[in-house]
Amino acid sequence: MQKKYKTLNDLFHDQAEKNGYIRFVEVKSIEHERQFDEFADEVYKCLGFFQNHGIKIKDEVVINTKSNHKFLIAFWAAILGGMIPIPVAVGVGDEHKRKLLKILNRLKNPTLITDDKVQERLTSFIESNDEHTDLIDSIENSVINIESSQNGQIYTSREEDIAFIQYSSGSTSEPKGITLTHKNLVTNISAIAKGLNLQSSDIGISWMPLTHDMGLIGTHMTLFSYGLSQIIMDTDLFIKKPLMWLQQTSKYRASILTSPNFGYKHLLKIHERRPLKDIDLSSVRLLINGAESISVSLCNEFLEKMKVFGLKKETMFPVYGLAEATLGVSFPETGKVFDFINLDRKSLINEGLCIESKSKNNEFLFMMHGKPIEDCDYRIVDDNGEEVPDNNVGNIVIKGDNVTKSIYQDKELSKNLYDKDGWLETGDCGAICNDQLIITGRKKELIIVNGQNYFPNDIEDVIIRGGSFDLGKIVAVGAINPEDTNDQLVVFVLYRSDLNTFKSIAEEIRRIVIQHLGIEIDYVIPIKKIPKTTSGKIQRTILSNNFIDGIYNDYISTTRRNAKTTDSPSDYLETLIAITNDYSKEFEIKENDNLFEVGISSLTLSEIMMAIDEIYPDKINLDDIFDNPTLKELSKLLQTRNT
16 A cells, blocks of 8 residues: 655655665666665765755756666755756757757756766857857756765755646747646655556556656656656667567566557567567556557557567556646556547537547547546536536546646746636547547647647747748648547648749758757648638648648649669668668658758657667667768768778
8 A cells, every 4th residue: 555645755765765676778778776775875965966066945956867867866856955856858959958948047046967968069059059158157067976975954845845847848939837746746646656556566667758757757756656666768779779678578577668659659660670579578567658649559559469478458558647737637447458439520520529430431539548546637618617518529627636736937827727616727628438538639739749749839930940931831730640640740831833843842841840859740731822710820720631631632742752762882871871761751861961951850760770780780879970960971980880
């Protein structure tokens, strides 16, 4: 039975005495383990390091590191010291740096914790942007050194104290800091643990970033609160070698795995090229699936293909949550095969009614997400806040001790979080069908790519700033893929000239988005008119529905590029070109193309690197690409290291 805690400080001290471990699997497959008592000693020393460097109670500690071990030490040290940890993901694009700087500028007294290489790149970026030169001093001496530090002084936290802040994924817009109190966290962690029906024998394994709430709260903090051992796999390592996730599961007999939908898809894709062998997944009890739309067909495919390794069908566990709820909102029952429903698409879209489909040509599959977890409640309401009957689509609103009370440093947004009855609007739409929650879409126009939220205006602004495009002529939408219910990122361009000249424009847009945001555009489509309301607002829904209905198929076939290989000056270069063009879909990658500028995603790039590693084991890594971003340069590096 899990103990009820009032603060995270109490939770941490209690677990420090237990016999669990945290195993870190880093890049290059390096593993190291910390017993809970060893980890606690590191945290106490890190707190001493913080305090010796002048970080005080309620000061913000921005954690921007690629090391999961370092992240957790800094995170818990800040919490124990009454400081406010703020996780921010390390990204390769300029927009990630801009987001970090925007966050730093909004804080009262921040200290940045980062790595040497990350700090160098950030400093260089700051120096080239006059608007941020005042932040250079704040990142000096930001590398933790605890070896010579003494244990710090523990702060006695209260339930209402801010424990940490989760910032939204917005890049060009101002990031929104969701405050989470100790009460929010211990309430939701306890409910998640109960919803997962945690057992004393459970071992968790996750590759999710610790800057993501599923990785930090849903996996690490929940398992830790129960005194359970866990394996934290580096995200970049999973992207490069996803099969290792299941190999580690088999090796350590892990029972709880966490991944968004796209992770299962990525693993299956690599499994087809390099099949798994000699693994045993019979220990797996739960495959936690959340953070983005969940594909019923993909879940079935994954379970079917992994069945040969002993994976049981009842392991797939679809969940619903959001940052404003700390994390978890709705879970199904454990130990049962997941439920889904076939809805009539026309009735759903046109009338907002959930009616089971009688025709495969008109069906839309939706995953069932169970019922509210403990200490959290939801209901479905119309635009006036009135509750709607079951099987009617409406706005999902939530209430509970797990729900945030404010937006950090933003009184105006904080005032408008709740309605008059204390319910918070999630921004998601859904319905209650068969006594379970389904998610039908988003009321607001967020686009989800690989489990992360992107605002359309963010993407549009990046394209406009990065190229020679006019405001109002670029429209980004998320179009639901009918086959797997995932968003496809589609960019529409107001364009009335010859389509033969549009290919270069599409390539430029793809390059800008991948360079600045690190995401891949599925389609760039020219249109002669952008639909707008009488007030001038762009009607994105019309564009999205038209795309789904195939209205733009002729444009897509006209503008799609054919992948071809180029002449190769050497055997190494020829091999690299062949591999790259095999993975880069419709892109034509030439020997002098910068891989960060041609439009391929980081996920695809990592797949390419894995394929290269199969032929030339341990000769190059992801960091080498930063210094040698073209295939010609990489081929020379390979030649040097292979002689």
